[in-house]
Amino acid sequence: MLATIGFIRPVSAQTAEAAKTITLNVQNRPIKEVLTLIERQSDYIFVYYDNILDIHRKVTLKVTNQPISAVLKQLFAGTDNTWKLSGRQIVIGRSVAAAAATPRKITRITGVVRDQNNDPLIGVTIRIKARPNIGTASDINGKYLLDVYPDExxxxxxxGYKSQDVSVTGQEIVDVVMLQNDAILDAVEVVGYGVQKKISVIGSQQTIATKELKVPVANLTQG
Structure with missing residues (x-):
């Protein structure tokens, strides 16, 4: 739960600052980003559980010198969210009907990640796009499994391969073929101790004629 409580300044000063009007002009911005903008302008603090807000929701809002109550009314119009002012805090909740609704179902996605030659790829990173801190990696056989919401x-x-975004909607098995990123492969060259750009190893390459090579002999008589 996100919450911040501060008592550094007098209550009267905090209340006056929080009462400032809000001016916003955002187009198709994530809901959390809009809440942050409101906090910066007004010194209000939003308090809510992460599962209360729809993180996929984008907001378009234009208000000029509007009180916070008017802004919140527009911001949450047509949603299941409720809001309540409590001093400097704005507590976001969910309507009773929405809270009683069936929670979002978790789907287990499995699959195999392969390259263009149909060989399994080990260690491919698989993340949930909207929640990048949640993810996994393919195993030695290129297999993976991940629990997600069905619309993620x-x-x-x-x-060395191009990143891919794949919707899991309506699927439980998601197999992926990774395509090589030729632009990256052309820019690197493998050397004995690692990988470097071609331009940095040109000077270290040299051609040696066969006659310059000395082959060690088996014994002194042959020498």
Whole structure:
């Protein structure tokens, strides 16, 4: 639960600052970003559980010198969210009907990640696009499994390959073929101790004629 409580300044000063009007002009911005903008302008603090807000929701809002109550009314119009002012805090909840509704179902997604030669890829990173801190990696056989909501998007990424976004809607098995990123492969060259850009190893390459090579002999008589 997100909450911040501060008592550094007198209550009267905090109340006066929080009462400032709000001016916003946002187009298709994430709801959490809009809440942050309101906090910066007004010194109000939003308090809510993460599962209360629809993180996929984008907001378009234009208000000029409006009181916070008018802004919140527009911001949450047509949603299941409720709001309540409590001093400097704005507590966001959910309507009784919405709270009693069936929670979102979790779906287990499994699959195999392969390259263009149909060989399994080990260590491919698979993340939930909207929640990048949640993810997994493919195993030695290229297999993976991940619990997601049924409307989410998975992001597949691997060094030297193009990243892919795949929607899991209506699926339980998501197999992916990773495509090589030729732009990256052309820019690197493998050397004995690692990988470097071609431009940095040109000077270290040299051609040696066969006659310059000395082959060790088996004994002194042959020498």
């Amino acid at each position: 998007v998975l992001e597949f990424s691997y060094v």
